[in-house]
Amino acid sequence: MIIREKEPANLEMPFGQLAGFFTPNDQFYIRAHFPVPEIDPASWRLRLEGEVREARVWSLEDLRKLPATTVPATLECAGNSRVFLVPKVKGTQWELGAVGNAEWTGVSLGEVLRVTGLKEGALEVVLEGADSGAISDPPKPAGKIHYARSVPLGKALEGVLLAYEMNGEPLTPAHGFPLRAVVPGWYGMAAVKWLQRIVVTDRPYNGYYQTVDYAFWQRDAAGVHLVPITEMQVKAAIARPGVNEVIAAGTSYKVTGAAWTAEAEIVKVELSTDGGSSWQTASLGKEKARNSWRLWEYDWSVPPAPGRRVLLARATDSRGRAQPMERDPDRGSYEINHCLPIEVEIR
């Protein structure tokens, strides 16, 4: 793993190691804002409160008694590929590997909410982690805050898993033991780890991690305003070759990678080996699942002449969304899904 920050640990998968549809747990990227909280599973409880019929406390055993589901889902950090932004922007300088695909097992948040019972005014559901700390740059709250994120009620009832297993194994501490959220189709910031409290609110929740952080500026009829980052944007990433890789002239080279989107299927991945002048269609892998990535590959006939070449991959999904060639500056330091140049040397 590539260390992007030592403490709290922020680790990236070297994306060139992409080898299968599911990412092994020990290769799955780790994004943390605060140190890993120490949690004793026996005394750990999940509090469910706010606009519910009656506030309720769940043990791990209580949750395991509810029907379990297993859901494959790709998680991508909303800041993945930030190192490609020029000029450089603030934030962890992820390259390509702050993304992974896993099978998550747990209980659906909707089930937990239905069992508990909601009040009429329920509007959003705040997922709060046990991890906490102070923010350094303004605008910032005073003192410590917990990592927290909300989802609209509709999404909470349908599209959120409270997961206790990852690829068939209990979560590790770094991945949110004993319980984390997984919001398939959304960037990783919604997948709150170390869940300790779920609050149903009757008004919009403008938490730090969906306003000052993990939000972007939307321009529409109302003007310019902050919108929380939610769905992953369509994106293809090249796993091999890597930047500055030396490739033998006149040979055949298998270019590989993965492509993903939200609430749709990847229907096409194109590859350019000449900086975007021409595009060829890549072959898509057989394994697929909604909100999981799709592997792809392309057999490149490497030209005989030596020199430098820029490779670009471009995905299109079943909702007709294709990756943009240019960066949208209103996206700030997030949702980096324009076609990313991988420069190689033919020798």
Added chain:
Amino acid sequence: MIIREKEPANLEMPFGQLAGFFTPNDQFYIRAHFPVPEIDPASWRLRLEGEVREARVWSLEDLRKLPATTVPATLECAGNSRVFLVPKVKGTQWELGAVGNAEWTGVSLGEVLRVTGLKEGALEVVLEGADSGAISDPPKPAGKIHYARSVPLGKALEGVLLAYEMNGEPLTPAHGFPLRAVVPGWYGMAAVKWLQRIVVTDRPYNGYYQTVDYAFWQRDAAGVHLVPITEMQVKAAIARPGVNEVIAAGTSYKVTGAAWTAEAEIVKVELSTDGGSSWQTASLGKEKARNSWRLWEYDWSVPPAPGRRVLLARATDSRGRAQPMERDPDRGSYEINHCLPIEVEIR
């Protein structure tokens, strides 16, 4: 006027000059984020759009044909008294005079909305000024934005004036000519100047000036989250003496000032001349109006012994709210209404 920033002009009234219930227009503080826009009143139009029956454009003449109302209201800059914060915080270093009381004449926003007609989903009303510019510090939108602020629909229907006159005179360019909002009871940031567009939205508007700026961190059952600054907090300010004023020992000195609050009356102003150890009741001025300040005075028998003294004023309103002695750190650099020390020298 005290210059706090030259361009755009940010001017403060020297608060020691407080002399009457209404602040003369040329002494009324000026807060601007961008340069004053040049507006030709003949071609100027107010666009009203969004969740309305039909988008509509208003000329100044159209608006003047609607019933006019005159409303007295105190406007205080949400950052007034920031210079008292230790350690120093970012932002314009206002002392006491970023506040004033005026009579505003115009048409009620509610009237304009009713004449236009609203759609069912109407939730908030965005007031957009013609002033615009780029933000320098992140988190910030790319490019230029207009100054804008929203009010919830209920407030828009009842409590907002679209003013074209200030103390019986047409607005000056610096005060928002030809049309500005006045939101009685709310801090000045809601009183959008140079209005050019009003958008009725069907979802919460998280504009720059109510999230990154002009917002504070609220701690409640949902956790810590951003809330736009709205109502003025109860506050008494000492106009005379000023900081470091030299006062003759053994004489009588008339301490004066003003006190204000939102949607309530000032019922008590207390003064301490010994740094908060003991408090005496000040006399309240006769003139009063909802959401306007109340003048107050106190005849201080200055002690015969020389030395330094700290004066403090503390207001209480009819809703039982009194000024706090300590600063709430979650208010950041706004809503500075704790009792402010005015240190003087008795000689």
